[in-house]
Amino acid sequence: MKMNLRYTLLSIILLALAFGFTVLPEKNLSKDLTAEAMLLAVLDDSRYVSTDQIASLLINRDPSVLLIDVRDTAQYNAFSLPGAINIPMDSLLNSLSDLYLSQGIKTKVFYSNGSIYASQAWLLSKRKGYKNVFIMRGGLNQWVETILQPTEPKPSEPTSAFTAYQFRLGASQYFGGSAKVGNSTNITKKPPVIRKKKKRVAGGC
């Protein structure tokens, strides 16, 4: 008898919980970023990496960075950074790009000629929920100005400017600097490697 009462009580609780769910007001569970969250993300400066940082990563052959060229294919073929892959803006949201952008192994850095396209790509990625996405500040224009054809700082500038200049001189040689931007014969492009999505473990009884 006691057992029966307990079963009845548990049954009522279970049914009540299930019923409660039907009368709960609808809730919008969409994962859209709110305008406030977006604003905070935009105000935060940490999405930028400098051309110096990128140059240093490339020289050290850091395998954890994936450079993504968001310009169109023609421009990419004419000149691109070593090891960069090409994802033009219009194919940013297709499934192949998703494989590159949703992987959590490499840090992704967008660049374009200036900053605008890369910023747009960054905003879209943010909205899609991709993590570890950055922008190369100033884009390729900045790359040419600072890395390929660095200018000597004025004597009145701080020491840090001179240190940076020393590094840039070396980097310029490494990347075949002072040459024209269009000349990219000595740059080897890696063919894009398609990473297989990790298979998740499926369980059962």
Next chain:
Amino acid sequence: MGPLIPNEIIDINWNFLIALIVGIGFGFILESAGFSSSRKLAGVFYGYDFVVLRVFFTAAVTAAIGLYYFSYFEWIDLSMIYINPLYLKSNLIGGAIMGLGFIIGGFCPGTGVCAAMIGKIDAMVFLGGIFIGIFIFGETYEFLWQEIHMDTFMGTPLVFDSLGISSALFILGLTAAALIAFFITAKIVKKVKPVDY
């Protein structure tokens, strides 16, 4: 917030350790519920014991209600939960084979391991059979089974979407169905002559 591992709140390297702990818990509960007895398991097919039905149906309903409340309070993102994809043909065939194996062998794979661990020889033979089956399937998969396996892929459909009703209504219906099933099976067990095992 959740799921904790895909959202990197818990590092992915903990995955297997957590799986081990959950697995030990699962095995412990199977054993405590008496699921390492093949007579108890087979009872559901012969109509003298419905503990299997009760335990698994309760687990399913509890998990469903829990997950949807969690989702409502935004503790878990249901869109990130892995759902087994549906290959209709191979699921039907696999289900039939699994059911046959269950009724012939007296164990399902999980309970088979449980029973083998407490020293039941029939369960050890059952496990051996499983591994021989896995080996044969694995070795012949590419030229015998792949075509059937990959046939009729249907993505990851959800029952309430296919029925065109809300998830809440479906969960309520499922809970009601479970309770009715518990009630009816309790009546049946009372009528059937008790089996000694």
